[in-house]
């Protein structure tokens with residue numbers, strides 16, 4: 753099962769960027785560029801979570817939030833509001849109106865995804881998988897524990913995030929740039945070679961002796977979690 757997320761945002765670029773990143777995470781995405789369109793979308797079907805921009809043409813975010821909270825079918829749908837810097841008062845009003853969380857523009861995609869997952873874990877635990885398994889590797893997103901053939905692996909925080917990112921889509925090849933955006937966040941400046949360094953550390957932490965290496969280097973392209981490894985059990 754996949755969670756459906758409704759993005760209500762009038763800035764086309766931001767809407768597309770968020771859609772792209774959420775789809776890459778495996779979410780289903782629907783979009784609305786105004787309050788009225790959002791009302792239409794909800795009529796078509798209630799999403800599992802709503803990302804709601806506060807400053808919208810027509811019906812405002814706060815108006816929508818109030819409306820959805822007062823209706824039975826959307827009363828418990830998690831809402832994350834998207835606010836601009838400096839809108840302290842708006843955030844307080846938003847939370848008082850029933851929004852569950854907020855992000856401040858410009859926000860990083862890993863942060864947004866983490867917030868979405870945290871809310872979904874509470875509202876629809878069946879939609880969020882906590883344990884990723886591939887071959888003899890097991891990664892628990894809740895406890896942040898990684899095990900291979902039953903033994904605990906000790907990964908640094910960056911290596912953990914890197915492995916988690918790659919394990920989500922076995923076989924998908926990520927360029928170093930995509931890994932930097934997805935794992936480090938796009939507001940951080942890190943050299944692309946940093947990715948190679950951390951992949952090296954990750955391999956060292958997860959592979960012992962003659963064990964198969966689940967991380968595949970794709971010459972001229974980047975890295976992938978090996979789908980053949982994922983298929984082994």
Ligand code: CA
Nearest residue numbers: 762805807808
């Ligand atoms: Ca806006």
